[in-house]
Amino acid sequence: RKEVEQDPGPFNVPEGATVAFNCTYSNSASQSFFWYRQDCRKEPKLLMSVYSSGNEDGRFTAQLNRASQYISLLIRDSKLSDSATYLCVVNHNAGKSTFGDGTTLTVKP
Amino acid sequence: GAVVSQHPSRVICKSGTSVKIECRSLDFQATTMFWYRQFPKKSLMLMATSNEGSKATYEQGVEKDKFLINHASLTLSTLTVTSAHPEDSSFYICSAEREGAEAFFGQGTRLTVV
Numbered sequence: 001r002k003e004v005e006q007d008p009g010p011f012n013v014p015e016g017a018t019v020a021f022n023c024t025y026s027n028s029a030s031q032s033f034f035w036y037r038q039d040c041r042k043e044p045k046l047l048m049s050v051y052s053s054g055n056e057d058g059r060f061t062a063q064l065n066r067a068s069q070y071i072s073l074l075i076r077d078s079k080l081s082d083s084a085t086y087l088c089v090v091n092h093n094a095g096k097s098t099f100g101d102g103t104t105l106t107v108k109p
Numbered sequence: 110g111a112v113v114s115q116h117p118s119r120v121i122c123k124s125g126t127s128v129k130i131e132c133r134s135l136d137f138q139a140t141t142m143f144w145y146r147q148f149p150k151k152s153l154m155l156m157a158t159s160n161e162g163s164k165a166t167y168e169q170g171v172e173k174d175k176f177l178i179n180h181a182s183l184t185l186s187t188l189t190v191t192s193a194h195p196e197d198s199s200f201y202i203c204s205a206e207r208e209g210a211e212a213f214f215g216q217g218t219r220l221t222v223v
Binding site for chain 2: 032034041042043044045046049087089091096097098099100101102
């Protein structure tokens with residue numbers, strides 16, 4: 001079993017749609033959690049950190065359920081510019097990150 | 110602005126030659142940096158952990174003699190791909206964590222071995 005598993009995707013949605021990505025992790029000692037965005041041939045960039053209390057940044061909402069070892073990302077009112085690969089990242093050993101395989105999102109006009 | 114700078118961003122080399130990739134933390138000291146490799150349509154795979162002043166820690170299956178890592182200062186780690194072959198062609202990315210913050214990634218290096 002992979003340490004971090006994500007929805008395989010791809011997700012193809014129309015502009016304005018709401019889309020949700022899921023991620024599970026196997027190491028219960030994991031300490032911090034993130035969603036990164038990666039555009040083609042570019043480095044990953046931090047989208048948002050994920051907290052147990054849930055956090056929201058504009059159209060993006062991230063949730064963490066430690067008991068279920070589950071992380072989610074919700075994107076509302078999708079824009080064309082949201083098209084990218086979204087990576088679930090788990091950190092259980094300071095600085096050493098484990099990445100999910102990523103979920104590709106394509107937002108179409 | 111970028112807090113981790115990686116250079117070069119793109120390199121093409123001939124089989125059998127060696128290529129050095131640099132990773133610099135620009136405004137903080139990083140005792141530990143990480144090197145990842147990404148194949149097309151795959152996620153980033155950790156290759157090794159670079160420790161300032163000591164030997165790097167390699168992940169299982171990564172050849173330490175082929176991927177030489179040097180972390181000579183608190184702001185610079187280098188990855189040298191020795192005797193490169195076409196199968197080494199990939200996207201290599203470094204990262205460093207600023208204490209108490211998330212990891213910052215370099216811009217990545219696309220290596221093509223011909």
